[in-house]
Amino acid sequence: MKISLNWLRDFVDIPAGTDPVKLGELFTLRTAEVEHVENQADMFDKMVIGRIEKISAHPDADKLKVTITDVGKEKLQIVCGGPNIKEGMLVLVALVGAKVKWHGQGDPVVLEKAKIRGVESFGMICAGEEIGLDPTPEGIADLSHLKAATGTPLAAALNKNDVIFDIDNKAITHRPDLWGHYGIAREIAAITGKKLKPLKPKVSFPATAGAKSAAATALSVEVKDKKLCPRYIGVLMENIKIEPSPDWIQKRLLATGHRPINCVVDATNYVMTELGQPLHAFDADKIEGGIIVRTAKDKEEIHTLDDQKRKLTKEMLVIADHKKSVAIAGVMGGANSEVEQKTTRIILEAANFNPSSVRKTATALGLRTEAVQRFEKSLDPNLAETAMDRLCEIILQICPSAKIATPKIDVADFDEKSQKITLNLDRVRGKIGTDIPTKEIVRILVSLEFKAKESTDKKIEVQIPTFRQAKDVSIEDDLTEEIARLYGYENIKPTLPLLPAKVPLENNERKLKHLAREILSKGLGFHEVYNYSFYSLKDIQKCLLPEELHIKVENPLSLDQTHMRLSLIPNMLKNTALNQKNFSQFSIYEIGRTYEDLQEYFPIEEKKICAMIVRGKNTGGNEEDVFSRAKGALENLLSFFATQGLSMRRGESLAPYAHPGKYASYHLKKDDTFIARVFELHPMVAKNYELEDAKIAAFEINFTALATLGRRERKYSPIPKFPGIEFDVSVLINKTVTIEQMLREIESADKKLVHSVHLFDLYEGKNVPEDKKSCAFKIMLQASDRTLESDEMKCVQQEVFTRLQKLGGEIRGLRA
Amino acid sequence: MEKQPPMQDQLTQIEKRALQDINEARDLKSLQEAEVKHLGRKSALTALMSKLKDLSPDEKKKIGPLSNQIKTSITNKFEEKRAQLETIEIEAKLKTEFFDITIPGSAREIGRVHPLAQLQHEVENIFHGMGFTVADGPEIESEYYNFEGLNIPADHPARDMQDTFFVDAKHEAKHGRLVLRTQTSPVQIRTMEKYGAPLRIIVPGRVFRNEATDASHETTFHQVEGLLIDTHISLANLKGIMTEFLTELFKKEVSVRFRPGYFPFVEPGVELDFSCLICTGKGCSVCKRTGWVEFMGAGMVHPNVLKAGGIDSQKYRGWAFGFGLERLAMMRYGIDDIRLFHSGDLRFIKQF
Known part of the structure; x- marks a missing residue:
């Protein structure tokens, strides 16, 4: 989320000399990560207003011109290729050292003095896109309308004096109050010890003199599902004149990533960005018979503002009039009630919708908007009223002809009274691990608008402001976080816990896995690879595996990753094909899990070892028997485990990718449990992977079963005394x-x-x-x-x- | 029959001639010939000694020891000279021999353990040394263990923080659907259920995210989860243990810092950074000039999670953390593309 420093200054005193980067770092340390601080003045560093004094032809290039440009202190020779330059034109000049984007693309580069086709150039006359402004397809940006003196820094000339903080949205998932400038200002006030300026919109509504007064009946609001819509405030305004909003609104909207549309829409976006409450405006003349908040009819259709037809389901909440739905509640407005150029009467909406309903609807429709982002976080229903006041105030300010025609029609059914938490101070200190004085704890809480009083008791009562209590602060641990972060995490000294020096339980399987690695790699010369846990249908077919035993990924990222692996072989054959390009012979292995659906809820996960010996065609005519090598390696490895009761068998537990004749399996004698198999690759599978020229033998071990046997115990037997x-x-x-x-x-x-x-x-x-x-x-x-x-x-x-x-x-x- | 000189004289002669030949021998071969000539079966000395038995007892007494003495003396001289000549010969050989030591050494190739496995083993050992048990859980996990049990209900915005793979449309009342676990945290609940409190575990394991891949994002990566539950555990302890761990892992002094972070299964939740090892905190390109490297998410276990694990949150508390092994390996080895770990490319593996 983008936050403007100038906007914050409306609500909290941030001294002029404050280093924005330092402020951003402090916010990161106390509240949420500031991912980026963009200082507009820095962007336009070493850029000034210039006037083209003289244009002459370039001696060596038809499309280039040589200008003498007045940049205030001096007159520079600058080569320029813009087709639209004229003598006397005010232009933006990037001086040597400025950062520009060539042709508006790529990363900015530092401008240097250059010779362009043999003519020296001491700067660059820029197009808008070359310095991050709106593109100027006609060529060079003409700034003649600015009437600025030559040499004026561009930032000043364009009034670009803001700093934009980009706050990581994920870091404020639990903080609905931080989705607007006012909330951020409140945090900064608490962090820096300044006072937050109260936000009290000055606006008055017609009195509801009698329920049947004209003002009160001009707008009706009916909420049919109060669970999904705990609060709906509607206000009718008349005498609206749709115009572009003034510069100061547009500037702030642009700085925070919004496209200005018209004064009404801009006002709703402005107040949302300021307070975090999404708002909506309908063209009142398109609303037939008043507002009804209801769930959609099954398969009801609505044409949304993004010009899409959307099919709704009956769980979805809509705003409707007496004839049709006019908006998807909390998600997006409908085109049929859009505020247009000719609109004169508007209905303003400030509502509170059920967060999970909004989220479900948005997910089902694949429509994530700024409103959804905020509603799904659980907004304070009290905020709706403040936002409505502020919205009316702003509209009256930027559209002076406007008139509020009704009181706030407020249909509310919520209990958002401030809750209390009893704070066990010793426990809080214990959890943080630092002895924070009660006075300090109270100071911190009060700075964040919690109500708490210092006391000598071990427990204090803390009242939570309503803007923090929806899914944010509800238990002692939540307050512990508030205290710890504002106390300063850096003030917590690292200490080691006092714990019994007990030898931890050994994870035998894990230990044996590391043993297997040691033997395979260091003893037997195999290299360990890691592969993905999934592969494709094509791999299944190439390895002759049964597709039906595979667990499928419902939402795969690519067609290469659609099935959970049932065997480590397919991915290792891919490794083999890859490595054959660089190595004529190699041995690799992987230790990993396979997944099999056995109709129980949880699938069976088994740990496997798979090893492969690959000898390419041209390994010096040394015809090695890969099978016996694989068998030797396997038996060597098995000999480190308690595998005395193991028997080798022919033709049992066959695997589809194995050569049926060059195949042996190892089973426990006592119960036939399969432990391992060694084989050469099935010629068909080799062919499928274009590996028919290589000799490939492999072994697979059911490591889960092997590990249960444990390590082979060693006993000394005496060394023979007599020669054999x-x-x-x-x-x-x-x-x-x-x-x-x-x-x-x-x-x-x-x-x-x-x-x-x-x-x-x-x-x-x-x-x-x-x-x-x-x-x-x-x-x-x-x-x-x-x-x-x-x-x-x-x-x-x-x-x-x-x-x-x-x-x-x-x-x-x-x-x- | 020619009159023979007395035996005594004969012996003196024999010795004299032998010594002369020894003296004149210039190489081992001529020395060997001389040895055969003077000490061999056909030598004058052997012949003479064979006649000893015919002598009178008096003469035997005299000549016997003398002849033995002379034989020993000659033999010794030969040995002496041989040793001398051998030394000369070896030295001469050493002087003239050329040997090319730049010919590459030959050895059977030793296989490499995957860098992640190596690192994981190290991490396990360090935590094992601090009393942590290595725990394990399934990679195909239920929505319950992966989300609800961790205080992330359905329709909670926090579900967006982790893009999830779902597998085969199975559904169960408590457990919901099956997912490829997006984090190793489900093992927290499973272990609490199994062992109760107090608890000290780490869980290194494979996790999955449904995200487009690039040099720093993978669908498959590895996390190490840590969980410590007891009656008196604090955030300060988390700093302490992680400082120990990182200092041991990197073999140099490392400090850690907390920043606020949001993870629904912890409260307070923090992000833990450690001091940049490259610039020791001064600011460089690796740490994006902050002096700190983002390392992991952590925090005090949320009471709801303790409850899901069947642990009394009034009596016990603790912290949990989770960090990425790939990130750590990339930092340690200077690897710039996370996708290399699962590439199976031996040009990569053989470097470790």
Whole structure:
């Protein structure tokens, strides 16, 4: 909201030497954030009125002219391209050092002395848009009408001597009283210790001599829904002459971001901006039979002032006459009752509407106006009357022919008497954490127009002014805030609370998550990525995922973010496609949640880990088995958790994006709980992401389930005292015999002595029959109580050979 | 048979010749040859010593120790000379060898933890050290927990402060619709319901806003919520704890200030700024020349919120805060575009 310093000065004494920036900062520290302070004089710094004395052609450019311009102290040579310049014309001259916008666009730049096509130029003769004024499409702004002396600073010549504070609207959401200059002035008075000048409009209304007097019956107001309209004041004015409003009104309206329209409309906007009470004026001759405040008929239509046809619903409150609706209450007026050039009689409205009704209506219609902004904050019904008085006063002032024809027709049904709060002073001090004296507390409250008296009691009574009690100040905590902020938050000294030194409860899952990160990143070389929690329908299709299991975003921001993720895979495939442009091989992972609708109210959220190993086509011919890498990484990670009871399975808990053959899942033996899967990417999915040239393997972990298992406990087992013996065995065997089968046989060869078996070579291809593979194992024998004899080794070796031969293997290097 | 000189003389000769050869050896190879010649199986010394057994006991007594002594002496000389030659050889090699130390080192790549995860971990550790438990809650939240419970009724203008994503049209009497939580504050109520008072928690988590994105706005970002409830908690304590936290996080003296701020779930409500780390309060472009950096919203928990959480507001009070992790990370690392965090771009991730 824009607030004018000059306007504030109508109500509070702000000394002439006050630095507006400092004042803005103080307001930020005490009341609400001032986002920007715009000093009009600064905007026009180093700009003066000049007179073009002489114009001559530019030697090198047809469209440019060289002028000699009188800027008061001196005469400057200025090159100018404006088509409309004439000798003797008063123009605005930006001197070297002024800030101008080239062609009215972009950020302002500091003007320097320049050579333009070889001719020196000592300033710039400006168009309006180049210095932030109204655009002058004809070229240069002609200021001849100002009759100002050359050299007059532009700000003075244009009467631009105001400072505009831009206050953050969000910071005053709870302060309906701050939506106008008077309320802001009241705060400044309290902050700076000055007195607020009372606002007592001097205006008199015809007496209601008898209910049936002409004056009283000239306007009728009927409120049908008093809950939605606690107060409606109507006044009829006659002898109106519609004219532009005077400069001082227009100037203030423009400074605070309003477009002047005519004296009546401007007066309503002026008083709203001054007091925060939205007001409306109807053309009385277009109102048939008086004002009725009622809810709309279903599907009733109204043509609003912004030239839109709006369809209403029956919850919406309208202002109507006896035939038609003429305004959407608290939102916008109707075109059918608009004040126009020929209007002579007007009905003025100052009302109080139910905030949530106004808000609902505005939201449903998608129509946010300044009136809505104010009504939805809960205005004080008492304000309506003050505003009506002020509105009449202003209209009489700017339209002297006008005459008030009726008394205030005030239909009111509200109880907005001032409420009281008992303040427990010790508790207030305790909450703030500072020992503020009672005297100071009372001083602060009184400065804000609360009523309070100093007392030696531990409790005092505080009466709340009506303009603060609607949804703003209603409990002790609200007053605590008033006291704390005006006491000055900077005066509160930081202290540490006295609390028991108890070890806080540990969040185990979170701790294990950080452990998983350490292992994945630092141990296994994966990089962690973060992705959005949503993806698109296209992603669902590309990953062959079931659309129906997804939770949809009702109001997505873009088509890329329409479904909550059911899997981390789709977004990680996007990461893969992106990173392939810069890296031929990489490994990434994400830890994040997936969301699944299980028909309960709250969806199921599970924490997942998803990791992906990507090897591009050109990684130096080093054909790596990405599946085994992924499997190795997964098992390595799992080994840090209590996963002893885990079994690997084939063909269970398949995922649609996984290669059905190159796939394994891990389940808890005790109850089949799915823990993880490792797989290569389904070729179709790879194709859909144009990743068919890369080798991609991934694993996914249900981290929520894994974390419940906890960390693997470590127990020491003694280091062998006697050396073991190692031997290798190399076998040529059918491809379909699995490594697991062979390992089981080797381990069974001597369950006591076989200490470890390690597959160190696996080969298929050249020199090996097509249906065979060649495997080589390193087998370590170990006894805890003795050094093994070579005979014992030979015995085990023979048993291993026999068992592998039984599986159809041919032991290599074995002499017949 | 030729008359042999006495054995004693032979030994002297052997020693003399051996010493001469050792002396003349110029490199390890010729020394090795000399060693074979003088101490090897076919050497005169070996031959002579093999004859010892044929000597008379008297002579044995004399020649035996002598020959051993001479063998030891020769052996030692060889070792001495070898050590000498080895040193010379290594030094010569060191002098002539060229090694290019600028060849890049080779190592297996270490993966990087996402900068937000790193920062979050640090934040958790600092608060854990001050007795705060890390709590958690759902990201798809009910309107009740996200709004009503936090003193933001339907049709309250404060709902405009946070643009909200709604998901699938589910409706429940108490809970209303489902939203993507716009803040981590719903976990305040959930934790109060679960644990009651006193309470000391932080809640780092993902939140969502339905806002157009640009370099400083994202639909998805991370907040850290804090909540401290006890019988005697004050705003001054909030200043104290946050000063501790920031000083620990940035490893330098940081001060904080309050400004009034409006959040319906706190009263009084404040905005907390901290002293600019770049200019230490003098004013620079980072802090927009104010000397202060906007950091978070906070305040004393509103009695309505305590009530929603089932806590007696006559007995207990406390404060809550919420700050953005991205903002903090951007400040710490000089990142100028918030969208990088969720880009999955390894050119970004690998820098941390």
